[in-house]
Amino acid sequence: MVLKLEIFEILLIKAKEIAEEINARVIVLVYPSREDVNLEFSGEIVIVGREFDVSRENIKKLPFPVSIGLPNLLSLVSAFLKSRGIIKEGEFFVYVTKDSIGIRKVEEKTMIANEFFERYEGIINRVLEIAIELSIEGREGVPVGTIFVIGDTKEVMKHSHQLIPNPFKGHHLNILDPKVKNIIKEFSFLDGAFIISSKGRIIAAGRYLDVDPKSLDVTLPQGLGSRHLASAAITKITKAIAVTLSESGTVRIFKDGQIVFEHNPRLSFRSL
Numbered sequence: 064m065v066l067k068l069e070i071f072e073i074l075l076i077k078a079k080e081i082a083e084e085i086n087a088r089v090i091v092l093v094y095p096s097r098e099d100v101n102l103e104f105s106g107e108i109v110i111v112g113r114e115f116d117v118s119r120e121n122i123k124k125l126p127f128p129v130s131i132g133l134p135n136l137l138s139l140v141s142a143f144l145k146s147r148g149i150i151k152e153g154e155f156f157v158y159v160t161k162d163s164i165g166i167r168k169v170e171e172k173t174m175i176a177n178e179f180f181e182r183y184e185g186i187i188n189r190v191l192e193i194a195i196e197l198s199i200e201g202r203e204g205v206p207v208g209t210i211f212v213i214g215d216t217k218e219v220m221k222h223s224h225q226l227i228p229n230p231f232k233g234h235h236l237n238i239l240d241p242k243v244k245n246i247i248k249e250f251s252f253l254d255g256a257f258i259i260s261s262k263g264r265i266i267a268a269g270r271y272l273d274v275d276p277k278s279l280d281v282t283l284p285q286g287l288g289s290r291h292l293a294s295a296a297i298t299k300i301t302k303a304i305a306v307t308l309s310e311s312g313t314v315r316i317f318k319d320g321q322i323v324f325e326h327n328p329r330l331s332f333r334s335l
């Protein structure tokens with residue numbers, strides 16, 4: 064069968080029609096299959112993806128890693144749109160992947176709190192990306208587990224101590240620098256946590272979190288051990304956010320003592 068238009072172009076046309084029909088103000092393109100997105104739409108267009116160089120005013124670009132899977136991507140987009148006041152709870156947006164189309168309602172409770180975007184958006188994205196790569200690749204093929212504690216550094220340092228001399232002391236390395244990714248991966252075998260400032264600077268690695276989950280009344284689903292309890296606890300007594308990678312491959316984000324995001328890339332590593 065010869066198609067006059069590519070599937071993706073057909074989906075774009077339909078997305079616009081649906082958006083207009085249901086009064087959706089946003090169309091989300093998830094890792095679109097082509098760069099020259101040709102879509103005249105009066106609302107906002109959000110592109111989830113990496114390599115797109117767009118400068119049109121109504122197009123926003125979100126660099127979420129594809130490996131977190133479509134449901135998680137859509138939850139993050141939903142939280143983003145809400146936190147930026149682009150759409151409100153209960154409203155709909157239309158999304159298009161390279162071979163599917165759908166409608167999503169912005170729920171009252173998004174998996175990720177709005178602060179995710181207001182505070183450390185870029186940093187959490189980068190940490191998530193590293194954690195996901197480590198989950199899939201391991202370190203030199205061996206599964207690793209680790210913790211990243213982001214933000215409220217002063218308080219976090221008060222509630223933690225070094226297990227080994229801090230390899231990052233005196234270095235001004237920033238997690239947003241692409242070269243730093245491999246350095247982090249190299250040090251991921253260390254026991255303890257990475258401490259990252261709200262601006263992305265790597266303050267320490269090999270840091271033990273001195274927190275008592277019991278007295279802080281932290282409860283997590285069964286099966287989660289001391290790494291996860293400590294991560295939850297540190298986010299309860301400070302304003303920090305923690306990202307953990309379990310040796311089993313699951314990546315979790317903690318905030319206010321609770322899990323706000325959970326995903327195992329090893330179980331769903333696929334392209335959209």
Ligand SMILES: Nc1ncnc2c1ncn2[C@@H]1O[C@H](COP(=O)(O)OP(=O)(O)OP(=O)(O)O)[C@@H](O)[C@H]1O
Binds near residue numbers: 209253270274290291
């Ligand atoms: N308070 C803490 N601060 C920093 N790191 C910790 C803390 N408690 C445990 N860890 C780290 O977590 C590692 C694994 O502990 P444990 O197996 O109990 O955790 P877990 O939550 O079951 O994690 P995993 O799912 O990766 O096995 C420890 O070897 C240590 O490196």
